[in-house]
Amino acid sequence: MTLAPETTPREATGETAPLLEARNLFKVFGRAPKDAVQRLRRGQTRAEAADAGTAAVIDASFSVQRGEIFVIMGPSASPAPSPRAPTSC
Numbered sequence: 001m002t003l004a005p006e007t008t009p010r011e012a013t014g015e016t017a018p019l020l021e022a023r024n025l026f027k028v029f030g031r032a033p034k035d036a037v038q039r040l041r042r043g044q045t046r047a048e049a050a051d052a053g054t055a056a057v058i059d060a061s062f063s064v065q066r067g068e069i070f071v072i073m074g075p076s077a078s079p080a081p082s083p084r085a086p087t088s089c
Contacts, residue, residue, distance in 0.1 A: 016065070016066070018063035018064055018065050019064055019065065019066055020063065020064040020070075021062075021063040021064075022060070022061060022062055022063075023061045024059050024060075024061060025057055025059070025060045025061070026040065026041075026055070026057055026058060026059065026060075027055075027056045027057040028040075028049075028052070028053040028054065028055050028056065029053055029054045029056060030052060030053025030054050031052065031053060032052040032053055033052070033053045035049075035052040035053075036049045036052035036053040036055060039052060040055060040058055040059070041059075046058070056074075
């Protein structure tokens with residue numbers, strides 16, 4: 001998941017700063033996740049970096065404002081140790 005970068009600074013629109021903000025996140029499972037992230041940042045595809053690990057998240061960014069409900073959800077077949085509860089700010 002990648003969200004387009006903001007083109008107008010929040011200060012210019014009168015919005016307040018987010019309660020939670022994350023930029024350029026990667027999550028890779030496997031034997032060499034740091035190597036996989038470096039390769040993905042250089043433009044390799046998931047398939048090209050697969051020998052280093054399985055990329056679950058590539059360059060994701062998001063922010064959560066006060067009062068918003070934010071949920072991270074994977075495919076229904078994705079293995080998860082337990083359901084993820086929504087986060088409310």
